[in-house]
Each structure stands twice: as C-alpha cells, then as structure tokens.
Amino acid sequence: MKLRTKYILFVSILHLLTLGLTFFIFNEKRIYFIVAEVFIIISLVIAVQLYGQLIRPIKMLLQGIEALRDRDFNVKFLPTGKYEVDELIGVYNQMIDQLRTERTQQEEQHFFLEKLIYTSPTGIIILDYNNCIQQLNPKALLILGMDEKELTGNNISNLNHPLFEQAGILKAGETITVKLSGITTYKLQKSHFIDRGFQRNFIMIEELTAExxxxxxxxxxxxxxxxxxxxxxxxxxxxxxxxxxxxxxxxxxxxxxxxxxxxxxxxxxxxxxxxxxxxxxxxxxKLPEANRKQTDLNQLINTVVELMQLKAQEHRVELLFIPSVDPFYIIADISQMEQALINIVKNAIEAIEHNGVVTFLTDPQSRQLVITDDGKGISSEQNMQLFTPFYSTKKDGQGIGLTLVREIMLNHGFEFSLKTIAAGQTAFTIQF
Structure with a gap:
C-alpha cells in the first residue's frame, strides 16, 4: 500500500470517528455539536494542506528518479518557498549538476579515447570478458588483412592467424616479438583495464619491420x-x-x-x-637509389628466362612463361629488377634440384607477378629465417641472394612474400 493511500485512509477514519463521537456526545447540545463540526472541518482542511506539503516532495523525488533512470540529467526543480522542500530540491539540483558535469567529462574522455584508438599507428584489439573480440581499429584490420565482420564476436583462440596464435598464449603485461614471412616483424603486447569491476584485456600490435x-x-x-x-x-x-x-x-x-x-x-x-x-x-x-623508368615486365621476364636457360637445362628444369597479349608496364630500375628476378629464379631452380618446372604468372589487373616452383618447399624453421642476411640452407651459400632481393624490393616500395602455398608448390609473389 502506498504512503499516499495510507495517509488518506488514516485521516478519513480519524475524522469519521471524531464526527461520530461528537454526534453521540453533543447530541442534545446543538451549539457544542456545531462548534465541534467546525473544528473537524478545519482539521480536515489542515490535513489536506499537510497532505499536499508532504506528498509533493515525494512526487518530485519520483519524477527525479524517473529522469535518472532514463539518464536524463537536465531535469531540475524550482524552489517552492517551503524550507524543507527547498532543502531537498537544492540537494537534488546539486546532484544533477554534478552528474551532468561528470557525464560530459566522461563522454569527452570516451570520444578522445575512441579517436585516439581509431587514428593510432599501433594496431589495437579490445576483448570482452570472455576474450572475444569486441573492437578493432583500422591499423589492426590492415595488419591482420581480415574483415571486421569475420573477427568481431569471435574468440581469439578460434581464429586462424599466426598473430592470434601468439596472442592467445600471452598473459596480461607480457610482450612478444613475432616474425612473419621471414621479413615482417611485429611486437605483441597484452594489457588490461577494469570495466565495471571486471578485468578486460586488449592487445597492441606494433610493426617493427622498418626499425x-x-x-x-x-x-x-x-x-x-x-x-x-x-x-x-x-x-x-x-x-x-x-x-x-x-x-x-x-x-x-x-x-x-x-x-x-x-x-x-x-x-x-x-x-x-x-x-x-x-x-x-x-x-x-652500396645498393644505389632505384633509377625508375617505365618498362614492360613481360620483356624483362623474357630476358631473365634467356639468361637462366642454361642453368635450368643443367638441372633439367623447365622455365615456363606465357606473356600476356598486352604489355604489363611497371615503374622500376631495370638492372635492379633484373638482378632480383635472376636471384629468385636461381633459388627456385636450386630448390627443385632436378626435373621440375618454374612458372611465371603475371596479372596486370591486380599488378602482380607470381614465380612458382615445384621444389621441396620451405619448412617452418626456414620460413622464420628467410631474407635474413648471411642465412643459407646451401652448404656453399653466402646468404646474400634473398637479402639482395629484399633490399631491391624495399628500394622500390614493392610488397613481396615467399612461402610454400601447397605441397610441392612454393611461390614468390611481388605486388607492384
């Protein structure tokens, strides 16, 4: 039963009882009965006024509570002229002002943090309480090379990516360096923050390749x-x-x-x-700056095929290249690119050892060159060491062939990768 109902019920019973008693007591004395009735009426009026003074603050509090429940911190009350009520209104209005100020500061900080995360040159992945991905910034998506929709909501342990495999074993506060494709190196750092009393983790991915x-x-x-x-x-x-x-x-x-x-x-x-x-x-x-000129990649590959034909025949390896009908123009240093392609083909022939095929595939649409061989492939241990200076799997190797290729590609700003994509199929891909 509400307080208002209790009050009305109590006042009604009290005045009815008083009215009945005065009737029986002053039944024979009409003047006293009338005076008693006047006092009862005055008491009833006073009770009604007290009801208004007592219930109005409660109604105002209820309205304030509803506003707080709706997260509306703009509802304030005007003074009524009554001391007790005005004291209550003053405390409420002060509380609302403080909440509104804190909410504005919180929103500003949240907006600043969101902006900072979005524009950060470091990849940031925010996880929820169950280690599922809740949010990623554009840099993280670029590094992972995956779509946001296929990542959001998934547990990092269920995602097939080498960076997630390493991030899954990290504890909060730990850092690890991961090398991918023999050249690209990332630093993974896992940390945490407290959200509503619970610990939530986030992962920072920083590319260290250039440094x-x-x-x-x-x-x-x-x-x-x-x-x-x-x-x-x-x-x-x-x-x-x-x-x-x-x-x-x-x-x-x-x-x-x-x-x-x-x-x-x-x-x-x-x-x-x-x-x-x-x-x-x-x-x-002493590799000089690239002297870039427009050149037809098809002609460049034909030149390399002719130069490497004798070595390929010694190993009984076929060099297979079918040039596209239209020219495939690239802007590059001809001598440096020729040297890089010679080293790539030489490594492919030596990987085959005897009896195999080296295939050149050009795609002018995606501006890509893929050189594949059907040699023994690259092991996971070798993959981590690719393009490392002085590293070679050959007994008499100097370990500078792929390093020179790396320097030439970086000199031109071309993206490249070398990996075994299937059993008996290793591909060197250059993105112009």
Missing part, C-alpha cells in the same frame, strides 16, 4: 665495409706482387716443371675469387 631492417642493415653494413677494406688492402698488393713474379721469366729458368709458377697462379685465382666474394657483399651495402 629492425634499418638496425640490421646498419650493423651488417659496418661489418661488410670493414671486411671489404681489410681484404682489398691485403689482396691488392699481394696480387700485384704475384703478377710481377709470374711475368718475370728469370725466376722460372730453373723451374722446368713450373710447380711454383702454377702454385702462384692458383693463389692469384683464389685471391680474385675472394675479391669477387667480397664485392658481392659490398654490392649489398
């Missing part, structure tokens, strides 16, 4: 320059002395079998090979 490549190149560049300097300073004078000795006939008059002469010639040739070896490393460091 790592720059530091890597700076490091091996210093080593190569030092090695080249020392080798050249040694080989130059030594070869000069050997050549002078070989050209001096008097030294060989008493050497009918020419053993010493032959030994010096072998030493000279080895020095030349060492010089050539170091020059390959020096070329990696």
């Amino acid at each position: 790592i490549l720059a530091a890597e190149k700076n490091t091996y560049g210093k080593v190569i320059r030092m090695m080249a300097h020392e080798v050249n300073n040694t080989i130059g004078p030594v070869n000069s002395i050997i050549q002078s000795a070989l050209k001096s006939d008097e030294l060989w008059e008493h050497q009918p079998d020419n053993q010493l002469n032959n030994a010096l010639q072998v030493a000279f040739d080895r020095n030349q090979n060492l010089n050539h070896f170091m020059r390959n490393f020096a070329d990696l460091v």
Whole structure:
C-alpha cells in the first residue's frame, strides 16, 4: 500500500470517528455539536494542506528518479518557498549538476579515447570478458588483412592467424616479438583495464619491420665495409706482387716443371675469387637509389628466362612463361629488377634440384607477378629465417641472394612474400 493511500485512509477514519463521537456526545447540545463540526472541518482542511506539503516532495523525488533512470540529467526543480522542500530540491539540483558535469567529462574522455584508438599507428584489439573480440581499429584490420565482420564476436583462440596464435598464449603485461614471412616483424603486447569491476584485456600490435631492417642493415653494413677494406688492402698488393713474379721469366729458368709458377697462379685465382666474394657483399651495402623508368615486365621476364636457360637445362628444369597479349608496364630500375628476378629464379631452380618446372604468372589487373616452383618447399624453421642476411640452407651459400632481393624490393616500395602455398608448390609473389 502506498504512503499516499495510507495517509488518506488514516485521516478519513480519524475524522469519521471524531464526527461520530461528537454526534453521540453533543447530541442534545446543538451549539457544542456545531462548534465541534467546525473544528473537524478545519482539521480536515489542515490535513489536506499537510497532505499536499508532504506528498509533493515525494512526487518530485519520483519524477527525479524517473529522469535518472532514463539518464536524463537536465531535469531540475524550482524552489517552492517551503524550507524543507527547498532543502531537498537544492540537494537534488546539486546532484544533477554534478552528474551532468561528470557525464560530459566522461563522454569527452570516451570520444578522445575512441579517436585516439581509431587514428593510432599501433594496431589495437579490445576483448570482452570472455576474450572475444569486441573492437578493432583500422591499423589492426590492415595488419591482420581480415574483415571486421569475420573477427568481431569471435574468440581469439578460434581464429586462424599466426598473430592470434601468439596472442592467445600471452598473459596480461607480457610482450612478444613475432616474425612473419621471414621479413615482417611485429611486437605483441597484452594489457588490461577494469570495466565495471571486471578485468578486460586488449592487445597492441606494433610493426617493427622498418626499425629492425634499418638496425640490421646498419650493423651488417659496418661489418661488410670493414671486411671489404681489410681484404682489398691485403689482396691488392699481394696480387700485384704475384703478377710481377709470374711475368718475370728469370725466376722460372730453373723451374722446368713450373710447380711454383702454377702454385702462384692458383693463389692469384683464389685471391680474385675472394675479391669477387667480397664485392658481392659490398654490392649489398652500396645498393644505389632505384633509377625508375617505365618498362614492360613481360620483356624483362623474357630476358631473365634467356639468361637462366642454361642453368635450368643443367638441372633439367623447365622455365615456363606465357606473356600476356598486352604489355604489363611497371615503374622500376631495370638492372635492379633484373638482378632480383635472376636471384629468385636461381633459388627456385636450386630448390627443385632436378626435373621440375618454374612458372611465371603475371596479372596486370591486380599488378602482380607470381614465380612458382615445384621444389621441396620451405619448412617452418626456414620460413622464420628467410631474407635474413648471411642465412643459407646451401652448404656453399653466402646468404646474400634473398637479402639482395629484399633490399631491391624495399628500394622500390614493392610488397613481396615467399612461402610454400601447397605441397610441392612454393611461390614468390611481388605486388607492384
């Protein structure tokens, strides 16, 4: 039963009872009965006025509660002139002003945070209480290469992506570095915040490829320059002395079998090979800026096929290329791109070893070149080391072939990848 009903019921019973008692008590004395009736009427009027003064604040409170329930912080009450009610109205209005101010600050902070997350150069993935993806910023979508609809609402442990596989084993506060496709490197960091008393996690994905490549190149560049300097300073004078000795006939008059002469010639040739070896490393460091010109990719591939035909025949490998009818123009440094393609084809032939096919597929629509081979493929361990300077799976490999390809591609700003896409099918893809 409501308070209003209780009050009306109590006042009604009290006045009816009083009216009945006065009737029985002053039944014979009419004047007293009339006076009693007047007092009862006055009491009833006062009760009604008290009812209004008591119930009105309660009604106002109910209206305020309804406004708060609807999250409307603009409803305020005017003073009534009654002290108790005005005190209540003042406290309510002060509370509403404070709530409105805090709500405005909260919305401003939320808007700023949303803007910050949206424009952040770091990929951010916000998870809900069950580790399901609730929100991603554009950078995270770009890094993952997936659509927002297929990610939102899914648990990260159920998504097939190497970054999610690593993020799933991370604990809040931990950081891990992940290398994909042999070149792209990301830093994953997992942290948390408190939302309505519960801990929620979020994942930050930061690409470190450019920084790592720059530091890597700076490091091996210093080593190569030092090695080249020392080798050249040694080989130059030594070869000069050997050549002078070989050209001096008097030294060989008493050497009918020419053993010493032959030994010096072998030493000279080895020095030349060492010089050539170091020059390959020096070329990696001294790669000039790309002299970009418009060129037909079809003609460039035909040139590379002709150059590599002899090596392919030695391994009984077929180089298969069917050029498109229309020219496929790209803007590139012809000599650098030719060198890169030669290294790619050379690696493909060596991966096949004997009896296989290297296929060139161009797609002018998507501006893409895919070079596939049916060799032994790339293991997961090798995939992590691809394009790493001085890393090679061959016994006599220098480990600079793919590194040179990497530098040329980066020099042009072309996207590229090398991976085994199916059993017996490895593809090097270049996106122009």
